[in-house]
Amino acid sequence: MTEDRAPLVELDGVSKYYGNIRALEDVSLVVNAGEISCVLGDNGAGKSTLIKIIAGLHQHDAGSFRIEGEETKLSNPRQALDLGIATVYQDLAVVPLMPVWRNFFLGSEPTKGKGPFRRMDVDLMRRTTRTELLRMGIDLRDVDQPIGTLSGGERQCVAIARAVYFGAKVLVLDEPTAALGVKQSGVVLKYVAAARDAGLGVVLITHNPHHAYLVGDRFVLLKRGAMFGSHAREEITLDELTRQMAGGSELDDLRHELERAPVPTHLGGHTPDGTEK
Amino acid sequence: MTTTVPEKHPGSGPPGPQPDERLVRSSPWKKLLGRPELGSVVGAIAVFLFFSIIADSFLQASSLATVLYASSTLGIMAVPVALLMIGGEFDLSAGVLVTSSALVSSMFSYQMTANTWVGVGVSLLVTLAIGVFNGVMLTRTKLPSFIITLGTFLMLTGMNLGFTKLISGTVSTKSIADMEGFSSAKDVFASTFTIGGVDFKITIIWWLALVLVATWILLRTRVGNWIFAVGGDVDAARAVGVPVNKTKIGLYMGVAFGAWISGQHLLFSYDVVQSGEGVGNELIYIVAAVIGGCLITGGYGSAVGAAIGALIFGMTSKGIVFAEWNSDWFKFFLGAMLLLATLLNAWVRKRAEASK
Numbered sequence: 001m002t003e004d005r006a007p008l009v010e011l012d013g014v015s016k017y018y019g020n021i022r023a024l025e026d027v028s029l030v031v032n033a034g035e036i037s038c039v040l041g042d043n044g045a046g047k048s049t050l051i052k053i054i055a056g057l058h059q060h061d062a063g064s065f066r067i068e069g070e071e072t073k074l075s076n077p078r079q080a081l082d083l084g085i086a087t088v089y090q091d092l093a094v095v096p097l098m099p100v101w102r103n104f105f106l107g108s109e110p111t112k113g114k115g116p117f118r119r120m121d122v123d124l125m126r127r128t129t130r131t132e133l134l135r136m137g138i139d140l141r142d143v144d145q146p147i148g149t150l151s152g153g154e155r156q157c158v159a160i161a162r163a164v165y166f167g168a169k170v171l172v173l174d175e176p177t178a179a180l181g182v183k184q185s186g187v188v189l190k191y192v193a194a195a196r197d198a199g200l201g202v203v204l205i206t207h208n209p210h211h212a213y214l215v216g217d218r219f220v221l222l223k224r225g226a227m228f229g230s231h232a233r234e235e236i237t238l239d240e241l242t243r244q245m246a247g248g249s250e251l252d253d254l255r256h257e258l259e260r261a262p263v264p265t266h267l268g269g270h271t272p273d274g275t276e277k
Numbered sequence: 278m279t280t281t282v283p284e285k286h287p288g289s290g291p292p293g294p295q296p297d298e299r300l301v302r303s304s305p306w307k308k309l310l311g312r313p314e315l316g317s318v319v320g321a322i323a324v325f326l327f328f329s330i331i332a333d334s335f336l337q338a339s340s341l342a343t344v345l346y347a348s349s350t351l352g353i354m355a356v357p358v359a360l361l362m363i364g365g366e367f368d369l370s371a372g373v374l375v376t377s378s379a380l381v382s383s384m385f386s387y388q389m390t391a392n393t394w395v396g397v398g399v400s401l402l403v404t405l406a407i408g409v410f411n412g413v414m415l416t417r418t419k420l421p422s423f424i425i426t427l428g429t430f431l432m433l434t435g436m437n438l439g440f441t442k443l444i445s446g447t448v449s450t451k452s453i454a455d456m457e458g459f460s461s462a463k464d465v466f467a468s469t470f471t472i473g474g475v476d477f478k479i480t481i482i483w484w485l486a487l488v489l490v491a492t493w494i495l496l497r498t499r500v501g502n503w504i505f506a507v508g509g510d511v512d513a514a515r516a517v518g519v520p521v522n523k524t525k526i527g528l529y530m531g532v533a534f535g536a537w538i539s540g541q542h543l544l545f546s547y548d549v550v551q552s553g554e555g556v557g558n559e560l561i562y563i564v565a566a567v568i569g570g571c572l573i574t575g576g577y578g579s580a581v582g583a584a585i586g587a588l589i590f591g592m593t594s595k596g597i598v599f600a601e602w603n604s605d606w607f608k609f610f611l612g613a614m615l616l617l618a619t620l621l622n623a624w625v626r627k628r629a630e631a632s633k
Contacts, residue, residue, distance in 0.1 A: 078518075089516070093512075093513040093516035093517050094510070094513055095505065095506050095509035095510040095513050095514065095576065096509065096510065096576075097505070097509045097572075097576045097577050098502075098505050098506065098509055098576070102502055102505065102506075105502075106502060106506055106513075106514065106517045106519065107506075107514070107517035107518035107519045108517070108518065109499040109502055111499060118498070119493075119497045119498055120497055120498060120499055120501075120502065122497065
């Protein structure tokens with residue numbers, strides 16, 4: 001990427017506290033146009049908090065958050081959207097019973113006509129939905145089918161295509177492959193790559209190092225609210241990434257513990273004197 | 278649902294807007310099956326044929342005018358109630374609101390010795406205000422609409438009787454037939470027009486106009502998109518910037534508007550209003566909407582369907598009379614029809630969605 005331009009989004013030493021609970025501490029992340037930055041971490045690692053700061057749902061307490069080089073503190077999601085940061089959450093914000101084209105434009109419907117005859121430009125909506133999805137490589141049979149009849153992967157892709165169409169510069173994806181099978185995950189990752197090729201900066205949140213390594217340009221690893229690794233793609237192998245994700249030596253400890261652990265009594269184990277509790 | 282994943286790339290796929298070979302499977306018949314009105318249309322045809330055979334006088338033009346009149350008085354309310362249900366909410370106060378609207382209009386004109394049109398105008402404001410009250414209470418408290426409008430229903434029922442007795446001394450209002458503006462208001466809300474020697478009531482025009490406007494709103498405007506969205510998934514709608522609260526308040530105002538038209542019709546057809554009327558009608562409106570294909574959970578349905586639901590009601594209630602049966606059977610037929618229509622709708626929707 002061009003080094004002279006400021007990154008689309010840059011977090012530097014960002015921290016967030018809920019009261020005295022450390023949700024996120026000293027996390028740094030760089031998102032460049034045309035690159036995919038992956039955020040990896042287990043449950044409770046602080047991934048959601050990080051998303052919420054970038055999406056404008058929460059404000060960071062320390063560190064700096066720059067959008068295109070400018071120091072920012074987002075006060076609401078609308079502001080993030082206006083600055084070109086679109087977030088696609090796991091629940092996708094689609095209405096299952098509504099046709100794909102109605103969902104695609106929901107909340108931002110184009111209109112034509114005046115006064116009482118102001119109406120949705122249905123032709124434009126149908127056509128745009130079809131071409132935009134096709135541009136992302138999604139070939140829908142019928143934009144009139146309820147979006148609930150699409151597969152999880154296809155729905156994810158519609159949500160991504162929608163964000164791209166509405167002028168997102170940065171796409172934040174929250175666990176896009178979490179609920180999907182192998183094949184569907186592959187499809188979604190392909191569209192993520194398509195968004196990257198379209199020049200967007202992508203933040204991919206996931207707990208799957210295999211998926212991250214397939215498309216990622218840089219990797220940030222979170223554990224219990226802190227950053228314990230930040231690598232560019234060329235600095236790290238998939239095996240190393242997986243090992244770090246899994247907790248490395250911690251995994252060995254866990255295996256050891258599981259072998260030795262006596263069965264707890266409430267799970268059918270026996271008390272030391274051999275009687276049932 | 279697809280089991281295969283489209284593998285085409287923008288460059289490698291068939292160029293241009295070539296018809297998709299998979300679209301062939303979606304025949305016009307399937308399209309028809311996917312319409313929310315289908316169940317009600319089938320039901321309406323069945324009811325029509327049934328009474329055509331059973332009751333000799335059913336097919337006479339004057340009988341059909343009577344059927345349409347009965348359907349229209351229900352339909353004027355069933356259509357906005359259907360929109361509200363598509364938006365995911367109920368209004369149990371809709372039945373007595375009609376009576377409230379008529380009472381306000383009548384008593385304001387009588388007590389103030391004003392032109393009846395002033396009463397009609399005041400009634401519109403009061404009725405819409407009650408609609409706004411329902412909507413604002415719902416969106417502010419986030420309680421279920423069932424509870425909110427049950428409260429409004431009981432309060433209005435009490436107020437209708439209480440205020441009427443307090444002001445008129447009896448349970449009905451005084452006649453306003455000799456007051457200024459009565460005849461012109463009657464022309465608008467309760468007149469009769471003749472086509473080919475058959476007398477039709479003007480409520481049929483109001484009914485059809487409401488169906489047209491509601492269908493236009495639902496299918497072709499942004500607001501229509503929002504109505505489907507707030508009923509289908511309110512959180513998703515809010516997340517993409519749909520003004521959820523305004524949409525819901527607007528829907529309650531729509532029901533209030535329907536209640537105002539119905540109320541004025543009630544007043545100007547008889548010139549007095551019985552303050553205890555309207556209780557129980559709210560359920561009939563809901564049943565008509567459900568027979569017409571509205572999902573009870575919101576997000577799906579149509580105004581045309583609700584109108585056909587009302588038509589089924591009209592045909593059944595009058596058909597039983599024409600067949601010279603005991604009218605006690607009316608409710609039984611309605612209940613049976615509700616169950617059948619709902620089952621048919623559920624079955625049709627399942628098939629339509631599975632076959633895609």
